[in-house]
Amino acid sequence: MTTSAIEVRGLRKSYGAKVVLDDVDLTVNAGTVTALLGPNGAGKTTTVHILSTLVRPDGGAATVAGCDVVRNPDGVRAQIGLTGQFSAVDNLLTGEENLLLMARLRHLGAKRSATRVTELLEQFDLVEAARKPLATYSGGMRRRLDLAMTLVATPRVIFLDEPTTGLDPRSRHTMWDIVRGLVAEGTTVLLTTQYLDEADELADRIAVLDGGKIVANGTPDELKRLVPGGHIKLRFADSTALHTASGLLRESTLDDVDLALTVPSDGGVHALRTVLDSLDAANLEVADLSIHTPDLDDVFFALTGRVESKEAQS
Structure with a gap:
């Protein structure tokens, strides 16, 4: 039976007239990684600060490892570790x-x-x-x-607020391996990141924050299927086979130069099987096949209306 390590219900936070979090709901299952994505000012870091008891919410409820962040902050602190956006090390010490x-x-x-x-x-x-x-x-x-300093007391829940910002690719991959190892040992991780590929690599689930609200929540594959643009690309050995297949797959787009058909698809197994079964029934052989699905860049743009690259989203 899956148990939750973090439960957030109706969380609200404002600074003056600016609403940062507006009735946010979020569940993070124990022993998993959940990534918070969103544009600048979406409320990602504020969420982490509330859950780690650094900031008091204006409303709603949140528990971490079974402890209420308002009524039992000491209980929360005893169960968590927090790595912020900037290294909290003492430069005068080894x-x-x-x-x-x-x-x-x-x-x-x-x-x-x-x-x-x-x-x-x-x-x-x-x-x-x-x-x-x-x-x-x-x-x-x-x-x-x-x-490592965050892990000294072996916390059950770790908050990683943009932990690889500014690192070179090799160092980022090293950090990814460390996070995977922690989760394999049962640690729960809530991650905010400015790298969409990082969320794709590490997260079991992704929650997208925009305007203080969760606008989407699901696995990386589930979120990608929300966005149109996925397709199956089929290449054929000759023009005859190409045009015969085009007649069978009526929603497809034909490319005579490349002897290719582009068939709209959600990238799922059922859609692929349907296309191949239609071709098999007509004794048509495919010379090459590739499946294209939207990535998290596409998801981010579709949900927030902003263009963000894998190297610049925050």
């Missing part, structure tokens, strides 16, 4: 010293602190840099250290 400081703040005790720090240095591939000043750390190393 990586090891940063982790030890966090362990002591979490009251782990001297013996447990030392053991946990050793575990995290190994897990995040920071052993060789452990006693070096942070001035020698790359951006990816600093981000890994920041996430």
Whole structure:
């Protein structure tokens, strides 16, 4: 039976006359990754700040790991970790010293602190840099250290607010692998990201925020199927087969130059099977087949009316 780690109902927040969150509902199942997408000012970071007890909501209710964020903030804080948009490391300390400081703040005790720090240095591939000043750390190393500090007390729920912003592609993929490993061990992750491909790679579910409201919520594949433009492209060996197939598949678009047909499709198995069965019944062979489905760029534009690239959405 699936249990929820985060429950949000009717969440509201305003700053003066500006409504940031307007009756937001959200459920995050335990042991999964949910990504919050939306344009600048959509309310993503405000949502994270409310759920991590940094900001008090104006209305509605929210629980994290079974604890109410307003009535039991200490209970929430005991169960969560938060990695913000900017590294929260002390530049005057080494990586090891940063982790030890966090362990002591979490009251782990001297013996447990030392053991946990050793575990995290190994897990995040920071052993060789452990006693070096942070001035020698790359951006990816600093981000890994920041996430390691979040995990000192082994939180059940982690909030990652744009954790890979500014990282090079290799460092981003390293962070993705770390997140996947945490989820495999049962950790729940709520992620905000400015990279659409990151949400596609990591998220079990995606919630799209726009104007303070959740305008769509589902798996990446479910959201892509909301957007028109998906199609099956069929190539044939000769013009005769092409035109015969065009007569069978009446909604298709014909390309005589490439000997290709484009057939509208939602990208599902049933649609593909229907097309192939029609061709098989007519003894028509397909030389090449490809399936094209809308990506999250298309979804984002369709839902928010904004053009956002994979490298610039926030």
